[in-house]
Amino acid sequence: MKPAKFEHKRMTSLDDVVKVLGEADGETRVLGGGQSLGPMMNLRLAQPDVVLDLSRVEGLADIEEAGDVLKIGARVTHARIEDVEVPGTTGAYMQFVASGISYRSVRNRGTIGGSVAHSDPAADWPSALLALGGDVIAAGPNGVRTISLDGFTMGPFTTGLGYDEVLTGFELPVLGADARWGYYKVNRKPGEFADAIGAVTIGSAPRAVCGATESAPFRVPEIEEKLAAGAQEISVADVRTVLEGHDAGFDDYELQIHAVALSRAVKRAFA
Amino acid sequence: MTELSIKINGENITADVEPRLSLADFIRDHRRLTGTHLGCEHGVCGACTVLMNGEPVRSCITFAAVADGTEITTIEGFDDDEPMAQLRQAFHENHALQCGYCTPGMLVAARDIVTRLPDADEDRVRLELAGNLCRCTGYVGIVNAILSVLERRRA
Secondary structure, three states: OOOOOOEEEEOOOHHHHHHHHHHOOOOEEEEOOOOOHHHHHHOOOOOOOEEEEOOOOOOOOOEEEEOOEEEEEOOOEHHHHHOOOOOHHHHHHHHHHHHOOOOHHHHOOOEHHHHHHHOOOOOHHHHHHHHHOOEEEEEEOOEEEEEEOOOOEEEOOEEOOOOOOEEEEEEEEOOOOOOEEEEEEEOOOOOOOOOEEEEEEEOOOOEEEEEOOOOOOEEOHHHHHHHHOOOOOOOHHHHHHHHHOOOOOOOHHHHHHHHHHHHHHHHHHOO | OEEEEEEEOOEEEEEEEOOOOEHHHHHHHHOOOOOOOOOOOOOOOOOOEEEEOOEEEEOOOOEHHHHOOOEEEOHHHOOOOHHHHHHHHHHHHOOOOOOOOOHHHHHHHHHHHHHHOOOOOHHHHHHHHHHOOOOOOOOHHHHHHHHHHHHHHHO
16 A cells, blocks of 8 residues: 655646646646646556645645635635535535545645546545536646536546646635535545435526536436426425436436435435 | 655654555554554544544554654654543543444544543534544443533533
């Protein structure tokens, strides 16, 4: 359980990171909190040649409400979100999600940006943020660009980031005080990776996500329409029928637990 | 190799380490502080939990090089720490260990619970302990020990 050899580079600015990524020869990985990449390297599932350490890059850990947008830096830890540093209803939703990620000693190091950039299908943030909507902020050789969270996560360990880009943060919507949200994760023990995730946010335009799939989390428009029409409860059987129409590659068991997760997420939103 | 400057249990240390060296292996093999235990080495069992800048972290999935500039407290560094003294006594009284392998990580996690969550009830203590595996005790003694310290600190 020791990682393969790699070169460790301490980065001091985003410009450095982008430059080194662009010139990289061999596999180069950006290290945030290292709570997903670290275990994968210990298991030798990941064997990068070069690891770019963001510990000394400043300005990536801010939380700021700017009008109708919430700016969250990539290096904000799950623990800070658990400790309610993100304001308002969006913050309450994110607090609930963060407090269910792994364990406190992992949440103290693990970051929201790292989770989304790493894109483990069973991780919480790729599904949870898709249900919130908004944008990913990425820095690259041509400056900073925003990428919609819709479609950002493409599959296991695959995102919309270019090889020479680094995820620097998120611009998330501010949910109104009367907005509702629900999040339900199927796992056998608290803190484990999810077998299925259901996530809904019900603000001006409801969003419903089926997550922890074999590939990318996906929105479920049929459920969103029911929520927009005022549905406050959607049965497991109804969700299952809807999910059957999506080409998610579920077997019978997976179909059932994903239907349960989404149905219970809706239930929680109105509890 | 990567230069490392770190403080462990109050002592300033500089070293030149291999990038792939974990903080846990640095603590154990380079500093001979073998109180920190390694179980799963991928962040699940909690045996390797130490304090980094006052907060519990997994030393097995944190590279030593990444811990540069931080302050680490291992199980050997809590001699004069009040909550830890209370927990040591409570673990003794409640038979909260048998083989002792999980105990260093368990105590560091327990210290986090009693200091961060002073109002925690049994359900919360059990939830917080989900990240520390013990295969001897069945957790009853550990939970009772932590609850007794919580009660004592609330008094």
